Amino acid sequence: MLLDLTYVACLGSLIWMIILLLPWQPWRTTERLEIQDKILDGDLSELTVLIPARNEADCIAKTMLSLNQQGRNLNIILIDDGSTDNTAAIAKDTSQQNLIVVSGKPLADGWTGKLWAMQQGSQYVKTRYVLLLDADIDLKPGFICSLFAKVKHKNYDLASVMVQLRMQSFWEKLLIPAFVYFFKLLYPFKLGNSPRSRIAVAAGGCILLKTAKLHEIGGFETLKSALIDDCTLAKLIKRAGGRTWMGLTRDATSHRAYATLQPIWDMVARTAFTQLYYSWSLLILCTALMLIMFCLPPVMLFMPINIDIKIWLVGGIGCMLFCYSPMLHYYRRHLIWNLFLPVIAILYLSMTWTSALRYVRGQRSLWKGRIYS
Numbered sequence: 001m002l003l004d005l006t007y008v009a010c011l012g013s014l015i016w017m018i019i020l021l022l023p024w025q026p027w028r029t030t031e032r033l034e035i036q037d038k039i040l041d042g043d044l045s046e047l048t049v050l051i052p053a054r055n056e057a058d059c060i061a062k063t064m065l066s067l068n069q070q071g072r073n074l075n076i077i078l079i080d081d082g083s084t085d086n087t088a089a090i091a092k093d094t095s096q097q098n099l100i101v102v103s104g105k106p107l108a109d110g111w112t113g114k115l116w117a118m119q120q121g122s123q124y125v126k127t128r129y130v131l132l133l134d135a136d137i138d139l140k141p142g143f144i145c146s147l148f149a150k151v152k153h154k155n156y157d158l159a160s161v162m163v164q165l166r167m168q169s170f171w172e173k174l175l176i177p178a179f180v181y182f183f184k185l186l187y188p189f190k191l192g193n194s195p196r197s198r199i200a201v202a203a204g205g206c207i208l209l210k211t212a213k214l215h216e217i218g219g220f221e222t223l224k225s226a227l228i229d230d231c232t233l234a235k236l237i238k239r240a241g242g243r244t245w246m247g248l249t250r251d252a253t254s255h256r257a258y259a260t261l262q263p264i265w266d267m268v269a270r271t272a273f274t275q276l277y278y279s280w281s282l283l284i285l286c287t288a289l290m291l292i293m294f295c296l297p298p299v300m301l302f303m304p305i306n307i308d309i310k311i312w313l314v315g316g317i318g319c320m321l322f323c324y325s326p327m328l329h330y331y332r333r334h335l336i337w338n339l340f341l342p343v344i345a346i347l348y349l350s351m352t353w354t355s356a357l358r359y360v361r362g363q364r365s366l367w368k369g370r371i372y373s
């Protein structure tokens with residue numbers, strides 16, 4: 001039994017060595033967007049910001065104030081998606097841009113809430129470009145100008161950034177960098193940005209795209225029931241011959257708090273089983289891989305096994321820590337967090353199983369008080 005586990009642990013080390021040597025290097029953080037000082041105050045009359053908002057009274061003011069510090073002539077459409085608080089009133093009070101507030105209609109059959117809100121707001125978009133922005137995103141001055149310049153310079157049909165999530169509480173510091181890291185392993189940015197690759201990737205918090213391309217694929221109706229709507233949108237744009245780009249940024253941050261473990265758990269469990277196409281076979285395979293890669297090699301180091309095998313395991317563990325280090329460095333986290341990777345893996349695996357069990361109980365997803373069965 002011990003010998004069998006030793007061989008399996010060696011397989012985990014081999015997988016990490018392969019990941020390290022993959023030509024598209026999913027562990028690196030080279031795809032990034034940074035603000036360009038020379039275009040801090042450009043003309044944004046060609047662009048409309050589309051913000052779906054449901055009970056965002058705690059977040060929307062900061063978001064609107066940050067939009068005031070972007071370029072000139074920015075158009076904003078906020079869809080109040082059945083809020084029971086004063087989200088819309090706060091947005092009106094804090095916005096200094098051209099703002100239209102749309103009162104959302106009740107959720108239509110077959111739609112997810114966010115996509116239904118954006119579908120309603122898109123009818124008011126008259127500009128060549130549209131920026132899909134979550135209601136909790138704080139943008140540094142000039143961010144939209146920099147993203148807009150990149151799209152126009154490279155003629156992208158869609159460009160998206162993974163905004164920096166809040167990292168203040170212990171659980172945020174422990175789990176959020178790994179959340180982005182696992183996302184990059186599943187959807188390698190370098191492959192997603194290549195027109196020769198079928199992989200498509202985007203992050204729903206901030207997506208800039210050409211309005212004509214959105215109409216060409218049939219608008220939001222073509223993905224109306226998608227829970228992972230960002231990557232689905234990127235896939236449709238790419239299938240239509242469009243060029244897409246995805247990167248990291250520290251200049252757009254989410255100020256939504258995940259102070260305890262529970263909200264992070266719910267955020268991941270909302271779509272984790274969807275990522276696996278609701279397949280129990282893929283869930284079992286994912287479970288086996290996570291245990292083999294993250295947990296078994298460190299455990300086997302403390303077992304009475306051959307020294308040559310221990311050296312092999314140490315090499316694999318070194319590759320594992322090396323691959324995660326760029327993400328910690330990018331988010332200015334101490335490398336000591338590397339040592340928690342096995343625990344982090346177990347937590348995310350448990351969240352994925354929670355997602356699957358909720359699916360069994362008839363809950364495909366739960367978000368913003370809405371249950372998608």
